Amino acid sequence: MATDGRAELMLKGTTLRLLALYTCAVLLGLASAWLWVTRVGMSGVDAGQWRVNLLAGSTRADAYTRARIAIFALLALDRRETLYYTTDRDDDDATLRAECTYSVALRPPAARWWSITAYAADGFLFPDKAHRYSVSGENAQVDADGRARFLIAPQSSPAGVDARIATSGTGGMRLTLRLYQPDDSLQRAPQTLDPPRIKKDGRCVS
Known part of the structure; x- marks a missing residue:
């Protein structure tokens, strides 16, 4: 049972880390797109x-x-x-x-x-x-x-x-x-x- 509990905690920890990484990636993508559009992304x-x-x-x-x-x-x-x-x-x-x-x-x-x-x-x-x-x-x-x-x-x-x-x-x-x-x-x-x-x-x- 203890082994199952540790495995469940490890799975939750991995899921949270992946979710955090995904959220950071989305935010960085949005930020870079906004910077490109409003500051540097102007072809001319x-x-x-x-x-x-x-x-x-x-x-x-x-x-x-x-x-x-x-x-x-x-x-x-x-x-x-x-x-x-x-x-x-x-x-x-x-x-x-x-x-x-x-x-x-x-x-x-x-x-x-x-x-x-x-x-x-x-x-x-x-x-x-x-x-x-x-x-x-x-x-x-x-x-x-x-x-x-x-x-x-x-x-x-x-x-x-x-x-x-x-x-x-x-x-x-x-x-x-x-x-x-x-x-x-x-x-x-x-x-x-x-x-x-x-x-x-x-x-x-x-």
Whole structure:
């Protein structure tokens, strides 16, 4: 009887160890997939801190690319129709933060229409009653040197901070630059884009 009891305990121990190993394997698989989708699994080329996915909208897009598109709310048209550039870093290679203020400057890209939109770390738009979600070629203010300039800032910023895109909460954020009907030269070589400049102006709210 004692031998049977020890055998049963050994069997239970082995089962628990196998279950623990299986659980760890599943969690590691999910974590690696999420990291691949949200951080490194983006097939494409860089233009400064911005990365453009060359497979978005393509029939050659793999499962990770499709998942990334779903998470970050891209319409995923073919790049002959649309190019999507994304970044979560500023020009100093620091992570973009929802609680901080950034100045953005760009020369209007060679495309029929463009827009820059901010997304929270979860892939959703920042809630804002004034609907300050994005800046586009239709409403951007272009200065004398031909650059569109605007601020991305928290809703709780001090008076006088004119945010064209309003954020809320804390944590990371991501910007997406959409180019609709880009010029042929950009279609052929998306990395030649003059990338939008993103500078943290030092103001962050707690």
